[in-house]
Amino acid sequence: MKCPACDFSLVPITVGKLTVDVCQGGCGGIWFDNFELKKVDDPADFEGAALLHIPIDERRVVDYERRRKCPKCPDLVMMRHFFSERREVEVDHCPGCGGIWLDAGELAAIRKENATEAAKENAAKAYLGRFLSQPFARSRA
Ligand SMILES: [Zn+2]
């Protein structure tokens, strides 16, 4: 498969049970087949961390404005959209096979975004826990 961003050849890389196609030594982008991204987007996921340090060629020029074709579906142009409601990371998504292309650094950004979400959830739970335990504490006092 060819890199949709810089036309370099993608190399399959296996992390845990997952195999993804990576533009190693090229632009550093990663291709995820349908649902594969869900397996490594959690910052607590150790295996996904291996994908955060892909060797890239600094001289490689990536045109972020160009419309990208799916590396799997001939002639299907991918759609750009935000990964989550937080609207911080934009990804390329193939309407045909459901695959997702991430540019270098985007996986890290998504994992960071999810880490923030998890932290917020934990903070909310901790706050709620304190709130709920208050009447109990008062009745004991
Ligand atoms: Zn590339």
Ligand SMILES: [Zn+2]
């Ligand atoms: Zn496709």
